[in-house]
Amino acid sequence: MSNEMENRMEEQLRVDAVIDEINIKEKKLSSQITGLKENVVELRKNFWEDITVNIDEPDDIIETQESIKQQAALLSEKERYHGKIGEELKTLDKLKSSPYFGRIDFIEESELERDQIYIGISSLMDQGEEDFLIYDWRAPISSLYYDFSPGKAHYETIEGPINGEITLKRQFIIRQGKIQGMFDTGVTIGDHLLQQALGNNASTTMKSIVATIQKEQNKIIRNEKSNLLIVQGVAGSGKTSAALQRIAYLLYRYRGELNADNVVLFSPNPLFSSYIANVLPELGESNVKQITFLDFLKVGIGRKLAVESPFEQMEYVLAEMKENHYVTRMNSMDYKSSLNFKQMIDQFISYLNDEAIQFRNITFRGSMLISKGKISDYFYSLDKEISIANKMELVSKWLLKELRQIQRSEKDKDWVIEEAELFNKEDYVKAYQQNEDQNAEDEEEILRREVVRRAFATMKRRIKRMEFVHILATYKKLFAEWNPPVAPEGWEEISEQTATNLSRQFLTWEDATPYLYFKEKLLGNVHDRSVRQLIIDEAQDYSAFQFAYIKEIFPYTRMTLLGDINQAIYSHISKDNPLVPDSGQGSMERITLTKSYRSTRQIVEFTKYFAPGGNLIEPFNRDGSKPLLTKISEQVDLGEKLKININEFKEKGYETIAVICKTLKESEEIVNILQDKMRVIQITEETYAFEKGVLVLPVYLAKGIEFDAVIIPDASEERYSQESDRTLFYTACTRAMHELSILSLNEPCRFIKAVPKDKYDVAK
Numbered sequence: 001m002s003n004e005m006e007n008r009m010e011e012q013l014r015v016d017a018v019i020d021e022i023n024i025k026e027k028k029l030s031s032q033i034t035g036l037k038e039n040v041v042e043l044r045k046n047f048w049e050d051i052t053v054n055i056d057e058p059d060d061i062i063e064t065q066e067s068i069k070q071q072a073a074l075l076s077e078k079e080r081y082h083g084k085i086g087e088e089l090k091t092l093d094k095l096k097s098s099p100y101f102g103r104i105d106f107i108e109e110s111e112l113e114r115d116q117i118y119i120g121i122s123s124l125m126d127q128g129e130e131d132f133l134i135y136d137w138r139a140p141i142s143s144l145y146y147d148f149s150p151g152k153a154h155y156e157t158i159e160g161p162i163n164g165e166i167t168l169k170r171q172f173i174i175r176q177g178k179i180q181g182m183f184d185t186g187v188t189i190g191d192h193l194l195q196q197a198l199g200n201n202a203s204t205t206m207k208s209i210v211a212t213i214q215k216e217q218n219k220i221i222r223n224e225k226s227n228l229l230i231v232q233g234v235a236g237s238g239k240t241s242a243a244l245q246r247i248a249y250l251l252y253r254y255r256g257e258l259n260a261d262n263v264v265l266f267s268p269n270p271l272f273s274s275y276i277a278n279v280l281p282e283l284g285e286s287n288v289k290q291i292t293f294l295d296f297l298k299v300g301i302g303r304k305l306a307v308e309s310p311f312e313q314m315e316y317v318l319a320e321m322k323e324n325h326y327v328t329r330m331n332s333m334d335y336k337s338s339l340n341f342k343q344m345i346d347q348f349i350s351y352l353n354d355e356a357i358q359f360r361n362i363t364f365r366g367s368m369l370i371s372k373g374k375i376s377d378y379f380y381s382l383d384k385e386i387s388i389a390n391k392m393e394l395v396s397k398w399l400l401k402e403l404r405q406i407q408r409s410e411k412d413k414d415w416v417i418e419e420a421e422l423f424n425k426e427d428y429v430k431a432y433q434q435n436e437d438q439n440a441e442d443e444e445e446i447l448r449r450e451v452v453r454r455a456f457a458t459m460k461r462r463i464k465r466m467e468f469v470h471i472l473a474t475y476k477k478l479f480a481e482w483n484p485p486v487a488p489e490g491w492e493e494i495s496e497q498t499a500t501n502l503s504r505q506f507l508t509w510e511d512a513t514p515y516l517y518f519k520e521k522l523l524g525n526v527h528d529r530s531v532r533q534l535i536i537d538e539a540q541d542y543s544a545f546q547f548a549y550i551k552e553i554f555p556y557t558r559m560t561l562l563g564d565i566n567q568a569i570y571s572h573i574s575k576d577n578p579l580v581p582d583s584g585q586g587s588m589e590r591i592t593l594t595k596s597y598r599s600t601r602q603i604v605e606f607t608k609y610f611a612p613g614g615n616l617i618e619p620f621n622r623d624g625s626k627p628l629l630t631k632i633s634e635q636v637d638l639g640e641k642l643k644i645n646i647n648e649f650k651e652k653g654y655e656t657i658a659v660i661c662k663t664l665k666e667s668e669e670i671v672n673i674l675q676d677k678m679r680v681i682q683i684t685e686e687t688y689a690f691e692k693g694v695l696v697l698p699v700y701l702a703k704g705i706e707f708d709a710v711i712i713p714d715a716s717e718e719r720y721s722q723e724s725d726r727t728l729f730y731t732a733c734t735r736a737m738h739e740l741s742i743l744s745l746n747e748p749c750r751f752i753k754a755v756p757k758d759k760y761d762v763a764k
């Protein structure tokens, strides 16, 4: 028997032994969980029987409450434990099919014995709880596997670095408990496994990459020191994958201190959120909160204003060039994305400290209780040194005090008793309950109090929410009456356009963040202080203003920004982006990824010629066919050509075939052309999950996602005519894993022309 076969048999025996251990452990836990389940059911059933309920005397009430609390605590402890075992069982089930994916043999310096370290998605100890049969991929020692080839190596522990030597590095593919592949690797984590992982069809949900994390990705995943970690990585370099493994790593590393609720991920669109939703559960972790920046802003802005989405803005930029106010709007976007506009708002706010904040009258039953003039006078009588937000707090307290007085005098009016006459039984009970600590004896008095309490309750709530400040009207003044000390060119037109939108209660995307920033400067911000880690994917699409805002509202939060400046589709905002080197960000660490894993070598070799930044892009060595360019001379042929293309891809076994358009408008046209020829799925801003098939979508919704085959339905010079279209075209082409097909009505665009002819085929 060859050495290789012998090794494989030995390894299979070990896999079998580990699976035996898993089975034993599983049995133990299953019997525990059954017992626990019965226990919990019993506890729930007899909850009240085990409690002595006695409400005769105050002391008895306290005792009863205590007894209920204890019983509830016992129940919830058992339920939590039940949940924990359930999770453990799920992990064991995964381990049973594929217990580990890697092994290293390591001899620590000054020790003679060689440790065999097997690495999988979770740790497993032997029955005696003495030795690790499997090490979690996130354990300190496991970093050896990702960072070193055989030879001298070291890893960090809390007590300091451990040095030694790796004598063997082995990779496994184990499915259903059987070793299907086994490779001893040299330099990096071998091509075999990666080739296999990347050669598969795209799926509608992202997969974890634990078994094949590359050294440079591991740096991102295990980085613990930086408060701000910035990752610039070319398309398909594994930024999103690394971000998700990083979250799993941090949850493991800081278990007990950090849980999924403390981590927030800003994702580019709802489709992307569902695309990545599986990764953390697959790694045995709970999902963290994922939200688009649009939804995040909407929570703060409130429901009364309509907010444009970034995609609507994008569609305007790309499709409404002929609109009368286009140039003004573009200038407005430019300026409002910059820190200059933030400065302008700050200047406006200091002006507001002296005058001009708009308030609302407080009215009740059609008459004025407190006028906006009176509120304004009170506000401006307060010390100027106090911040506006703190002064608003004082105004709110003052208003509530005034209201209490008015409430007392209102109580004796005739309308009150008329309303009380409409009370039903429940209202009576409520009235008496409310009266408990006021001790009124007279029934009429009790009812009158209840009527006015109710009538004033909404008003009080609104005052607590600071609704007495007219934020929109005040913000509008920035564009209407106030003269800024420094203004950009065309400010008058920008102001006019903005004021018109605000009058329609409409916030453009470029106004959304500034408006919320402004609102919070006036009213104070109420953001969740428990966010300890914020991850921003597709960070190239955030403006300098948006970043500055995010930093202000999360002052103590560690941040990881990942993106690719080459894919900055909102070209007007990329100037001050932190992904650009030397963008002047403070203390931070920057990691650059240059290797692209998603697409075949042929696709990367094609797309890198029109990559916007001209940065280094190295393809991972996976072969496929060259991109194909098909020239069409008549628009009427498009449908037929698309159909042929799609059918060819289907025959090759591809399951996700995306027709990626420049705009939503174009994608609607394509759907119209295709829908009587085959089943097509149109993806819009409202699509929350996608299925396999033929998908038609605008490029900005394809961000972060990948497909087996991509078709660009019209890559003509007419369609992609501007330099600013470069990032869009690049983003669209780089979504392809295995095949890229480009159709062009007449002359292909300048980006294709920049590619040497030997890098693509032209259809006859």
Ligand SMILES: Nc1ncnc2c1ncn2[C@@H]1O[C@H](COP(=O)(O)OP(=O)(O)OP(=O)(O)O)[C@@H](O)[C@H]1O
Pocket: 194, 197, 198, 207, 209, 212, 213, 214, 217, 233, 234, 235, 236, 237, 238, 239, 240, 241, 242, 563, 564, 597, 598, 703, 704, 705, 706, 734
């Ligand atoms: N180490 C790895 N092992 C296996 N697959 C990997 C690895 N790194 C990246 N990939 C695969 O490469 C593809 C691209 O990864 P990912 O989407 O994370 O890249 P990205 O940098 O976020 O891309 P983009 O910016 O273009 O959206 C995915 O299919 C991912 O699974």
